[in-house]
Amino acid sequence: MSDYRYPYQDGIFVLNELIGLEQICHQAGLDDVADGLAEAILDEATKMGSEQLAPLNRVGDSTGATLKGGQVHETPGFSDAYRHFCEGGWPSLGADPEFGGQGLPAALAVAVNEVWQSANLAWSLCPLLTQGAIESISAHGSDQLKQQYLPKLISGEWTGTMNLTESDAGTDLAALKTRAVRDGDHYRITGQKIFITWGDHQMTDNVVHLVLARLPDAPAGVKGISLFLVPKFLLDENGNTTDQRNDAYAVSLEHKLGIHGSPTCVMSFGDNDGAIGYLIGEENKGLACMFTMMNDARQGVGLQGLAISERAYQQALTYAKERIQGTLRDGSRISIIKHPDVRRMLMQMKSCTQAMRALTYVAKAESDQHAAETDPAVKAKRKARVDLYTPIVKGWITELSQEITYLAVQVHGGMGFIEETGVAQHYRDARILTIYEGTTGIQALDLIGRKTLADGGEALSALIAEINSDMSEITDPKLQSVVTSMQESLSNAISAQQWILDKAAKDANVAGAVSVHFMMLLGYLCGGWLMAKSANRALSLQAEEGADQEFLESKIVCARFYAEQMLPRTVSSLNAIYSGDESTMALSEDQF
Incomplete structure (x- = not known):
């Protein structure tokens, strides 16, 4: 089994170059965080994740929790890891300073949370649910409940x-x-x-x-x-x-x-x-109190989809470099990473995890922007964007994680089917992500109902307009194919939205029949948007002295691969939407 390391370069790139962590910190009066502290925090989180949590991942899978004498006993080693987690101040990272939190940006906290979830998904669910409880009590609890419970929850004592x-x-x-x-x-x-x-x-x-x-x-x-x-x-x-x-x-x-x-x-x-x-x-x-907690958890589960995909990718990459299979004409043996089909799978895993990371971080940064905004009209638009992102982050990313973890097993070949290699655990662990905190169908219905039909597509149209504007600013010929693919996908999204707005009012079954296709289309579109922006920024950074040319070039190549291999899926999604609900609802129950 491969070791886990947080993808430091890509994470820092997204934080600094894509969402502008420095500006977010400045708005929140946290300039010291922007000045190198974020990198230090992620470095320390990575140490704990790789040294303490990752080794327990396999133990949790093979041993699990037990119920004895009316009490649940966690996996051996989990309690010590949790104690170190609290001693390091990690539970309080993004929480309100009034109740003992550190008040750091949510965008930084989500990057740190990726570490815990990649290192040990089962263990990380405990602090994830605590964060949801904190959000709900903070937003809706009485002053007495806040004073009694928030400090201990934020510290991790409870x-x-x-x-x-x-x-x-x-x-x-x-x-x-x-x-x-x-x-x-x-x-x-x-x-x-x-x-x-x-x-x-x-x-x-x-x-x-x-x-x-x-x-x-x-x-x-x-x-x-x-x-x-x-x-x-x-x-x-x-x-x-x-x-x-x-x-x-x-x-x-x-x-x-x-x-x-x-x-x-x-x-x-x-x-x-x-x-x-x-x-x-x-x-x-x-219900309103519950949705505060639920929406926080839904974005958190989307992050889990990214995290388990990253862990699976790292293990597949290590295996592909080490596994010798195949012979060149001169008789020399080669590792399987040299085979084009294995490259295809690894490139899909790499590019998709980058797109997932960009979207989860951008969505959480929008929460920071919403919290800092003072203009009521702009604040309302920020809130609408957060709400729009939530089902896409949860639904699209967790669905895509099923494919990424499957590919990790496939890269391993027959050994992927053997539990001792550990890659099958990622495949099994990821399966719950499309189910809990609202199934994929629930996320899709939320997106098409509450987030599109309810406002006549206003919030989605604003997002589409922003994506279109960003694409118009990418002029380098090296990215022309990416922009062209994005423009086609934008057209597909606009057509899908208009079709749904026209048809849903006339047919009660349309929204439910096409909602998952609509959600997946928008997920691939958002991923392509952020990959294109990342590639454009990488091109600019290549001109700077001391730039890491290999990393920046890989960002550009991954954006091209995503545009060529993943964005075409928006076409099939649109065609499925156009088919409507007729064949879906045509059979009687007895015909199934």
Whole structure:
């Protein structure tokens, strides 16, 4: 199994040359971060990721978590890694300084998070879910809840979970059965939740559950959902944990295809007296609170798609350079990286991971820009762009990660099918990414419904206009083929958007039938846009003294490969959209 290293050059290139980390830091009053600190932070994160987390990745896959005596015990070694993680101050990197955070830009934090997720995807899910809980409590919690819970969550002393799904409800949150009953200044929660990532463990002395439940007098449907904070252990008057265990327990662990090191729990609330919970936000307004947490998690899962793809690429590259197979005319043996078809697979992996990285970082940088903006009109546009990016980041990147991790297995040939090589783990681990925090279909429906049809395509048209403007500024003949491919893909996106705007109002099934094709088209378009911008910037940097010519040239070649091999997929997506829903809906249920 190959070692993992954060792709330092490409990460720094995206941060500095594509999103302008220096300007983001300046707007936030963090000029010291822009002046070399970002590189130092990533260097230290890489050390921890490669030296402590990556070696535990295989251990988590083979050993996993266990449930004993009503308590979940994490994979051996995970707790020590988590302690080092907290001692290094990593959980607080992008959090609010008011509650102990370092307040660094989200764009830098997302680069650091890539390290943890590539090094050990199962382990990294624990801090990922905590970040989502922090976001929700920060945005909607009372001052008392913020003071009691945010400092410990931000420091990593406590971890957080998201409790949404139930066995009979699934994605249909309106069908949830978990109940909440008022009891003085708190509520009593009863019910069961499934698929709760890191629902219990022994790495910290408290776990903070965010739980969706319904009050007895709540309106029907999603308008009657409330969000509650339910701690594993109750707090004393000083906000410290007590020995009093709340009535919230993990009652079983799921046996899964991948991410074995991440305990996926069935959580039971209120089997005895009812779990004590505290309202987040207002009664019956829990959906908005939940989406704050969910949207943060969705971008985080998109980042996981990038991270596992990068890890798979690194392992495939190492194997391709070392595996000797094939003979030249002079009788000399060669490594498989010299074979054109292996080169094709590696180039697809390399170029796509670069496109994925650019999009995840750009999307998170948009959150920084939104937070710093003071003009209400511009701020609203920034928010619309963040919302537009979210389903593309989550949906397109996680779908593409299935292909990238598959290619890593294929590069290994028969050895890729053997578990001892470790590459199959990446393939298995990646499979969940298109499912949790909203399936690909859910992301696509969100993109086509809430993010396109709801505003008549306004936010998407603004993005398309920006992409078109950026392409008009690329004039170097060396990139003409890239620009031409992008212009064709832009035309495909415009045609798809207009077709959907025209047809969806007349046929209720159209949006659902074509939404995934629409999302994938926009994903490939956004990837091509950022690859083209990166290549154009690389051309400019080549003229500077001391520039790393090999790296910059590789950025240009990867943009060309992406334009030639990946952007043509927008044509097939458009053709599939044009086919509409007729054949999709034509068969009766009995004909399946």
